[in-house]
Amino acid sequence: MTDKRDSHFYENDAALIDAMLEGDSTAFETAVALYHPRMVTIAKAIIGEAFAEEIAQDAWMSAIRSLSEFAGRSSLNTWLIQITANAAKTRLRREKRQVSLDENWQEKETADRFDHTGHWQEPVSQWELETPEAILANDQLSDIISKTFEQLPPQQQAVLSLYDLEGESMSEICNILDLSASNARVLLHRARSAIQQKIAQYQDND
Amino acid sequence: MLKCRQIEQLASDYLDKDLSFRQRMAFKLHLFICHNCRNYVRQLKITITSIKLMPANQIIVDDKTKALAKVLRENASKQ
Numbered sequence: 105m106t107d108k109r110d111s112h113f114y115e116n117d118a119a120l121i122d123a124m125l126e127g128d129s130t131a132f133e134t135a136v137a138l139y140h141p142r143m144v145t146i147a148k149a150i151i152g153e154a155f156a157e158e159i160a161q162d163a164w165m166s167a168i169r170s171l172s173e174f175a176g177r178s179s180l181n182t183w184l185i186q187i188t189a190n191a192a193k194t195r196l197r198r199e200k201r202q203v204s205l206d207e208n209w210q211e212k213e214t215a216d217r218f219d220h221t222g223h224w225q226e227p228v229s230q231w232e233l234e235t236p237e238a239i240l241a242n243d244q245l246s247d248i249i250s251k252t253f254e255q256l257p258p259q260q261q262a263v264l265s266l267y268d269l270e271g272e273s274m275s276e277i278c279n280i281l282d283l284s285a286s287n288a289r290v291l292l293h294r295a296r297s298a299i300q301q302k303i304a305q306y307q308d309n310d
Numbered sequence: 311m312l313k314c315r316q317i318e319q320l321a322s323d324y325l326d327k328d329l330s331f332r333q334r335m336a337f338k339l340h341l342f343i344c345h346n347c348r349n350y351v352r353q354l355k356i357t358i359t360s361i362k363l364m365p366a367n368q369i370i371v372d373d374k375t376k377a378l379a380k381v382l383r384e385n386a387s388k389q
Contacts, residue, residue: 106372127387132379137369140378161378168386222313228349236359249360268361274328293322300357 109134117180125172139181140164143188145265148258149281150192151199156258159195163188181270189280231307245306252302260295263288268296312340317347321354 113134114120123131143163147156167174167187174183219225239245253261262281266272272280278288312320317340323329324337341348 106370109369109371124383124386127383129379129383132383132386133371133376134369136379136382137371137375140375164378164382165385168382169389171386217318218313218315222315224314224346224350228346228353230349231353231356234352234356236356236363239356239360240363240365246364249364253361253364264361268358269364289323289328293319296322296354296358296361297318299361300354303357303360304353 109137118176121171121174121180135180136164139184142181142265143184145258145262146185146188146280147192149262150189151196153258155192155195155199159192160188163191166191182272185266185280189282193282228304229308231304233307239303245303248302248306249299252299256295256298259283260291260298263291264295267292312336314340314344314347314350317341317344318350321351322358324351325355325358 114123114131120131120135124135140160143160144156147159147163151159163184167184174180178186217225233239233242233245239249253264256264259281263277263283266277266280267274274285274288277283278285281288283291317337320329320333320337324334329337341351
């Protein structure tokens with residue numbers, strides 16, 4: 105059975121943690137619903153799909169063990185992401201494997217947008233819905249944005265999520281995901297561009 | 311002179327104010343003469359703000375979430 109709940113049911117991190125320490129099942133469910141998908145995204149970005157779920161679950165176990173010591177120096181979200189990232193990096197070293205992520209993804213699509221002289225193949229039009237509010241008020245477009253976000257390759261999704269949704273600094277993102285600054289910026293742009301292209305397709309066809 | 315392809319590649323850096331002064335000037339000069347790139351940069355800017363404003367007021371608590379939450383709660387209570 106699936107329930108939808110208000111993400112702000114607990115006023116802040118401290119209230120959520122207190123409820124978890126008291127063994128409140130709603131608090132555990134809220135924390136998992138809020139943070140587990142983000143933790144899986146981070147794990148996927150570092151080690152790939154195969155181990156991501158397991159890493160995220162192990163990270164939860166570590167977090168629960170030290171929950172009472174969580175001092176609130178960072179947000180609960182940042183703390184959980186750091187535990188997950190560290191677990192994924194440790195596992196990656198142990199597996200001694202190179203994870204192939206994002207390669208060639210979207211390159212063809214991007215390449216096709218320009219001619220051999222580097223100019224746009226097709227004219228770029230002004231959007232009819234040209235404010236973020238108008239876009240998000242359109243159910244289909246809002247759905248397109250969410251679906252495209254969910255389908256992004258793991259590293260792109262992680263960088264976009266950390267930078268645009270959670271407001272982390274680029275240096276912190278590079279640290280969490282073990283990326284160079286130039287790689288992180290390319291991934292961020294590819295992710296944004298993928299969503300922009302989907303919105304453009306919808307607006308051009310409408 | 312930057313090409314449209316380069317404008318596309320640098321657009322996020324431009325909007326995040328992550329270009330050097332020289333690159334920024336070259337970027338702006340291209341935008342001044344190219345309406346396709348002006349439209350593209352505007353589209354990207356709207357996209358970024360839309361992403362940032364995506365509503366996250368609701369969370370989904372499905373069976374998988376409940377199962378993991380139960381395991382975690384049981385583990386916490388053993389400590």
